[in-house]
Amino acid sequence: MYPRTMWARRLFVLLLSACGDDAGQADGGLINGCPSLTAPQATPGEPIDGDTFATFAGPLLQQYCTRCHSSTLTGAARNGAPVGFNWNDEASVRTHLIEMRNAIGVANFMPPSAPRPSCAERQRLVRWIDAAAP
Numbered sequence: 490m491y492p493r494t495m496w497a498r499r500l501f502v503l504l505l506s507a508c509g510d511d512a513g514q515a516d517g518g519l520i521n522g523c524p525s526l527t528a529p530q531a532t533p534g535e536p537i538d539g540d541t542f543a544t545f546a547g548p549l550l551q552q553y554c555t556r557c558h559s560s561t562l563t564g565a566a567r568n569g570a571p572v573g574f575n576w577n578d579e580a581s582v583r584t585h586l587i588e589m590r591n592a593i594g595v596a597n598f599m600p601p602s603a604p605r606p607s608c609a610e611r612q613r614l615v616r617w618i619d620a621a622a623p
Contacts, residue, residue, distance in 0.1 A: 520597040523608035526615045527595055533621035540617050542579050549614060550576040553606050554599070583622060590618045 518525050531537055540546070550558070557570040559577045574588070575581040582589065592599040593606070594615035600606075606614070617623070 520595075523597050523611055525595050525597060526612060529619045530594075530612060530616040531620035533619075535620045537616055537620045537623070540613065540620075541623050542582070546582065546614060546617050546622070547579065549606065549610060550582065553604060557600070586618050586622055590615055594618075 554576045557568040558574050559567075560575040560581075561577070562570075573581060574585055576589075594611050597611065
């Protein structure tokens with residue numbers, strides 16, 4: 490049987506490994522294997538390495554989210570995505586940035602099935618949102 494300190498060390502290592510290379514960025518704990526990014530990841534107007542809707546956010550949302558959140562889908566094909574939450578439409582994305590930040594960066598419950606963005610991609614999208622979504 491392991492002493493109590495050995496178990497604590499093993500648990501700590503396990504939690505760090507689940508987080509991958511995002512280990513230092515958790516400010517709200519791990520949810521679904523990724524940090525809950527409750528604190529701001531950027532300030533409005535920060536250049537954030539040139540990320541824009543066209544160069545980063547739009548393609549990421551297309552890859553992971555538009556299978557449900559798309560203006561081309563209706564009814565059951567949306568798999569429960571609310572009407573009007575269409576991530577293939579930049580205006581809709583900008584209208585729902587707060588909800589998106591919570592779903593993908595704080596509560597980490599979207600998308601509900603694979604494929605899912607990595608912890609680094611989630612953090613980068615939250616950073617884009619926090620920089621006022623340039």
